[in-house]
Amino acid sequence: DSGVTQTPKHLITATGQRVTLRCSPRSGDLSVYWYQQSLDQGLQFLIQYYNGEERAKGNILERFSAQQFPDLHSELNLSSLELGDSALYFCASSVVGTGDGETQYFGPGTRLLVL
C-alpha cells in the first residue's frame, strides 16, 4: 500500500457526461500528479500540482481540468466524455515535486469506462 488513495475504483458513464476523480496524497506529500494509462497510449502524464498550484502540464486535453485543495487532496475533472477517454487514471504523490530524484508513489487508479 503506497498511502495514496483514489476514489472511485471504477466508474461507468456515457459519452458527453462529466465525472470527477479524487485523489488523496500520502501524508506529508505536497505534490500530486495525474496520469492516464490506456492500451494504445501507454502511461501519459497529464498534470502536476504542488501545494495548490499547477506545477507542470503534460498531454492534458482542454476538456480535462484538475485542482489541488488546501488539504492537498486533488480532483481531476473530465467533461464532454468520449469513448476514447476510457482508461485507467492514476494519481501519484511526492514530497515536494521539485527534487530531481524524487520518487512518485502511485495510487491504485480509477478505471473509467465511457459507453
Place this chain on the structure above:
Amino acid sequence: AQSVAQPEDQVNVAEGNPLTVKCTYSVSGNPYLFWYVQYPNRGLQFLLKYITGDNLVKGSYGFEAEFNKSQTSFHLKKPSALVSDSALYFCAVRDGAGGFKTIFGAGTRLFVKA
C-alpha cells in the same frame, strides 16, 4: 526533450534464470532514472532509482539496475527470476536540465514460466 524507450514489448524467461528488461533514455542534462512494476489491476510500485553515484543500483524484491552513461541505458536485472515477478515493468526518466516532468516508457511485460 527527454525520452525513454523500452525496446521489448515482452520478455519471456524461465524461473530460476536471470532476467533483463531493457531501457534506454535521452535527456539534455543529468538523467534521473526510475523503474516501476505494475501488477494486474494495481497501481505502479516503485522498484529502484538512479540519481548519482554507483552505477549499480539495488532495489526491492532482489531487482537491480545498471546505469550506463555511454550507452544511455538503465537495464533492469535480477539474477534468478520468480514466477511472481511476472508483471508489467516501466522505466521512467526525469531530465536534470530542467522541467518537472517524468516520462515513462511504454512498458515491458515480463512472463516468468515455471
